[in-house]
Amino acid sequence: MAAKNLEEIVSLCKRKGFIFQSGEIYGGLQGVYDYGPLGVELKNNLKAAWWKSNVYERDDVYGLDAAILTQKKIFFYSGHENTFADLMVDCRKCKKRWRLDHLVEGKCENCGSKDLTDPRSFNMMFKTNIGPVADKDSYAYLRPETAQGIFTNFKNVMDSMAPKLPFGIAQIGKAFRNEITPRNFIFRVREFEQMEIEFFVKPGEDEKWQEYWVEQRLEWWKAQGLSPECLKLFKQPQEELAHYAKATSDILYQFPHGFEELEGIANRTDYDLGSHTQGQSDLKISANVAANKDSVAKLSVQDPPGQYFLPYVIEPSAGLDRGVLAVLTDAYTEEKLAGNKERIVLKIKPHLSPVKVAIIPLKRNESAIVEKAQAIKKSIQSLGLGRIAYEDTGNIGKSYRRHDEIGTPLCMTVDFDTVGKSDNTANHDTVTVRDRDSMQQTRVNISSLIDYIKEHF
Numbered sequence: 157m158a159a160k161n162l163e164e165i166v167s168l169c170k171r172k173g174f175i176f177q178s179g180e181i182y183g184g185l186q187g188v189y190d191y192g193p194l195g196v197e198l199k200n201n202l203k204a205a206w207w208k209s210n211v212y213e214r215d216d217v218y219g220l221d222a223a224i225l226t227q228k229k230i231f232f233y234s235g236h237e238n239t240f241a242d243l244m245v246d247c248r249k250c251k252k253r254w255r256l257d258h259l260v261e262g263k264c265e266n267c268g269s270k271d272l273t274d275p276r277s278f279n280m281m282f283k284t285n286i287g288p289v290a291d292k293d294s295y296a297y298l299r300p301e302t303a304q305g306i307f308t309n310f311k312n313v314m315d316s317m318a319p320k321l322p323f324g325i326a327q328i329g330k331a332f333r334n335e336i337t338p339r340n341f342i343f344r345v346r347e348f349e350q351m352e353i354e355f356f357v358k359p360g361e362d363e364k365w366q367e368y369w370v371e372q373r374l375e376w377w378k379a380q381g382l383s384p385e386c387l388k389l390f391k392q393p394q395e396e397l398a399h400y401a402k403a404t405s406d407i408l409y410q411f412p413h414g415f416e417e418l419e420g421i422a423n424r425t426d427y428d429l430g431s432h433t434q435g436q437s438d439l440k441i442s443a444n445v446a447a448n449k450d451s452v453a454k455l456s457v458q459d460p461p462g463q464y465f466l467p468y469v470i471e472p473s474a475g476l477d478r479g480v481l482a483v484l485t486d487a488y489t490e491e492k493l494a495g496n497k498e499r500i501v502l503k504i505k506p507h508l509s510p511v512k513v514a515i516i517p518l519k520r521n522e523s524a525i526v527e528k529a530q531a532i533k534k535s536i537q538s539l540g541l542g543r544i545a546y547e548d549t550g551n552i553g554k555s556y557r558r559h560d561e562i563g564t565p566l567c568m569t570v571d572f573d574t575v576g577k578s579d580n581t582a583n584h585d586t587v588t589v590r591d592r593d594s595m596q597q598t599r600v601n602i603s604s605l606i607d608y609i610k611e612h613f
């Protein structure tokens with residue numbers, strides 16, 4: 157598949173109401189984006205597809221929605237306070253600031269100068285104050301990953317759901333990172349969403365389960381419409397691993413700016429449960445309660461009864477915003493048509509399309525047509541597929557073009573034949589259904605419309 161142009165995708169997103177720069181009327185906030193009427197539908201559809209496949213269709217994964225505001229102690233014990241940092245450098249010539257590992261051959265990306273300051277470590281977590289009095293101890297963090305909410309609720313889920321290993325806890329939610337150089341539209345931003353699973357396994361079975369999840373996740377992205385040739389795996393070299401990881405495989409996608417990480421599948425070992433168990437025993441000591449031997453069993457499991465151990469964890473962690481960008485990139489297509497015409501069409505999978513079906517009355521003032529079109533919209537809406545648009549611009553060609561651009565799989569036109577006001581009796585009680593990808597038009601009887609749609613989705 158040919159590489160796509162990011163500018164064209166950004167332009168489509170703005171023009172058609174997918175994604176806007178946040179606070180644009182005040183000049184915009186760098187690295188922060190808002191999802192518009194169509195973007196929120198696409199994003200919600202992607203989340204729903206992830207939840208369905210990773211929670212509903214499995215018996216060994218439980219859902220969770222933990223808070224964004226996070227106690228500083230959690231990030232002390234998780235290691236983020238000390239290690240969740242990137243190295244940054246400043247260019248002495250043009251004064252631009254860069255993340256060291258993003259520079260090619262140590263050159264400033266803006267002016268090419270190699271006259272850079274020594275690297276300084278920069279912690280990427282956002283701090284905020286809790287309560288009315290801001291003092292040096294009253295701060296908390298906006299979480300930089302959703303994972304810690306899962307580890308700190310591990311015992312709650314164990315106690316309430318009584319799962320047996322292996323099992324997972326899944327969560328979708330916002331994460332915040334004070335990226336030094338946000339870039340490439342919604343690829344690298346300061347506020348984003350993650351779709352994460354922490355899958356707890358017996359030590360010794362971790363490598364097998366990591367392979368399993370890499371395979372699962374790769375197949376899932378393909379099922380969202382990403383072309384297999386635009387996906388590849390990358391095993392992170394030892395020196396690049398995060399502080400908690402024993403091994404990480406990344407799923408890379410060919411974004412307009414090149415192959416980059418879409419999802420990471422990390423083997424976090426027992427690092428996090430171990431650190432928070434340590435946190436629990438430290439608390440006891442500081443509360444002047446003797447640390448008893450059970451305290452180390454706090455976040456552990458027993459198997460067989462009486463034998464405590466800390467499970468290992470495999471973490472498939474996907475970026476939702478990067479997922480949206482990948483889906484849009486793959487789907488964006490410019491097609492040459494007969495007569496030197498062109499069309500832009502978003503060949504997005506029907507389950508992800510922001511609008512599922514557009515109902516188009518041929519005439520917006522003809523009451524029989526309008527009433528029939530509205531009745532059809534209502535009956536299709538009741539299927540619960542998502543948004544069904546009623547499109548009464550009065551210009552069929554324009555409506556088709558608009559819905560091609562936003563990826564609506566089916567358009568249905570209600571005309572004089574539909575309402576029996578024509579001599580063409582064979583077409584009475586039928587609508588014209590136009591398929592987005594083939595542009596083929598078929599007359600479908602109203603009585604079989606619902607079945608037709610169910611089959612298409």
Ligand code: ATP
Pocket residue numbers: 301333335342343344345346348350417418419420473474475476477478
């Ligand atoms: P990168 O190396 O690109 O900075 P990372 O390895 O730090 O990413 P993880 O900590 O593994 O990322 O986070 C899991 C997922 O969260 C990533 O695969 C990515 O999809 C998403 N993600 C991470 N940082 C950002 C960001 N700044 N903007 C958008 N998505 C992000």
